Amino acid sequence: MKKVTGIGGIFFKSKDPKAMNEWYRTHLGIEMSPWGAKFEWRDAGNPEIKGSTAWRIFDNGTDYFEPSDRDFMVNYRVQDMEAMVAQLRSAGVTILDEIVVSDFGKFVHILDAEGNKLQLCEPIG
Template structure:
């Protein structure tokens, strides 16, 4: 079973997300929006299958990364999220929440071997 197909996003805590977005826009040229920045790319050899990776600074006191106490969270793109969750449960991986579906894909959060919260995303590209 294919598990991770790419990086879906990089999320990190900071004191002032708006100032951080502005700094990256000014100094590194990121085209930012209220959520951060989106990098578009093409998935695999099919040059018509567009994909994206999200870069997002979060307020330093966000609860979104809990139960992890780390300053970052990585989102991985996956295929067949529900089957993967069942496989991970059998392997003893901690599943933080249930699979949620939005118009842009399905999400679930797990904890890695050191307690880092990891977001898994099955996108609707």
Template sequence: MKRVTGIGGIFFKSKDPKALTDWYASHLGVPIGEHGEVMFQWRGAEHPAEEGVTVWAPFPEDTDYFEPTKAAFMVNYRVDDLDALLEALKAEGVEIDPKREDFDYGRFAWIIDPEGNRIELWEPPKGQQTA
């Protein structure tokens, strides 16, 4: 089983997400989406017909999305088989948040690394690049 196949997103806290995204758009040409996110689209070498995406998004500095950690960032990793990976991580003693979310754009779960950082795991829908 493949575990992590790539970075699905970089999320971080910001004092003023709107001003920050405007700065990135103005000075670096980053294409900001409707909700202040950036969707970097790409295609993998193994499956060039399938599209992949890496998300970049600032969150308000008072967000509770990264809890229970107080870290200013969270990395989202793409995975091939979320359920199998979670079972393997459980057997290895990794701290796993019981919360799960399922959307048309994929399935999500969260774990905590040994330093207390929250990590988001994302299994994209079949047909969307994960590697």
């Protein structure tokens, strides 16, 4: 069985992303780039393996989280995206789009049992 290997990112909506980015920078020390923040880490079982977790605030008006009406979306790291999607599809899970390959890895969006949009990512390397 294919499974999630970690959290690749956390995304949520805000009425004022610029002010929220500033609040998180000022009070929690999270430095933001135009696309959000990146927390880098190493695998506990194999410290040679590096990874990262993305964190981003979106404007309330974004349609990126649709069809979910929630104000958040979690990105889960997976291995073997094609096998994971096939496994989910055969179990009747709603797959929202096709696997997209980018410079950062493979991505696809699904819905959980309550209609929350989730992003799956198979990072490069």
